[in-house]
Amino acid sequence: MIELYHVWKQYQKPHWALSDVSLEINSGDFCFITGPSGSGKTTLLKIIFREIYPSEGQILIDGVNILKIPDHKIFRLRRSMGIVFQDFRLLFHQSVFDNVALPLQILGQPYKEIRRRVFNALRQVNLHHKMWDFPQRLSYGEQQRVAIARAIVNQPKILLADEPTGNLDPELAFEIMAIFKDINKQGATVIIGSHDRELIRHFGDKIFFLQKGKIIGKEVKP
């Protein structure tokens, strides 16, 4: 379970990127955080995987206050998460295979297992035929799919995705959402930051509406 209590974030005075955000996301939820550009979606996701610290507030994941985890132990939290970054964050001097394999290499998995799982993840995003290409030779949408494959390859407990379908055509976007839904059915909690109303309407079980850093609404589908 992910719990946020009175989370505030300020990058620069006097504007607040997040103001007094409190929310609860249960294990196994498939939820969207939506709102216009600059509403604080990315900031909220970054705080959940602790890329940045909030100015105030507390964040608990499975009862653990993640703000109290020392820097040298934060890898444990991140290993339980799969993250699709808005800017993809791929290693451009490494092949698609190496990029997707990274979370498994970190765990010291055997090469055979890595190969099998990377291939499966790439097949899910329909990119297995470009396994040995380098990211700079791929289109924007393909790079995004590499980032998605890297996030799901480790079958994470929590999947965070920041605008994961932003550069994909609607058909592919729906396919990717279906993959996320699959992972969710296997028990993972999925949190997606998106402003794609069509997708949200179609897939969202729990939706948080953000505006100017504030939660202005919440919708839970029965």
Added chain:
Amino acid sequence: MIFRKLKYLVRAAANNLWNFRGRNLISVLIISFSFLVIGIFLALSNNLIYIGQQMSNNLAISFFLDKNLKTEELENIRSQILASSLVQSLNFISPEEAYERFITNFPELKEILENLKSNPFPAAYEVKLKKNVTSLLAITTFLENIKRLKGVLDVQFNQEWVEKMQSLSRLVKAIGFFLGGILILASFFIISNVVRLNVFARKNEIEILRLVGATNNFIRVPFLIEGSVLGLLGSLISIFILFLLIKIFPVYLGNSLGAAKELFALRPLTMEQSVWLIIGGAITGILGSVTSVSRFLRI
């Protein structure tokens, strides 16, 4: 699992060395230049130390003896001299030998000697000091003690020369420590900055690794391997260039330096110095990497 991770990390380091070869080559060149400067200085000071040793090898003292000494008295003086721990060897020069030596060295003065009725040269003990004897105080105490013995007329020993040699050796050491220290410090800063630039250029990579759950050590190890390889390569190249310089330097510059040629010659590094230079290269590379990477591990 550890072996698998290590294999991956070594492979990652090798890939990075190759992928960023242009930048790495520049790092290696800067490291090798820094170590070359240190190496040249070491080679120069090796030469000065060598000259100093040669000079002290030639340190000789002559004790001039009374002509009328009996064998036992001569033997007594000899044993007193040999009792000193400073003495390497001792040689007796009879008046006749001294006469012959003088004529050989100064043939133009032969006639003057022949006009004399008797041989003017006294017998003498020529003493050679041990190589490691550098204390002037110990030498003068020894001289005073022997001079006090009955039958020792005079002592010939060029104190001024020894003093000059000793102050030169002190100067070389002081310059060595001062310049060596500055050079080592400067090279460390240059090298760690070069490595820092390398690390900075790969800031994104470190961030990505952190965000997908890599431990700090997992991130550090390839940088450490790369740093040590760059440092090692740099210092090895510097030793190789120094070797070439030692071969070429005397050929091109030897004659133009004239009398100063001996002072400015480069004497090859000892095995110990070379090993330290290589270890120094690796350590500098590693330290430069560690300090630089650590700055980016707080994500």
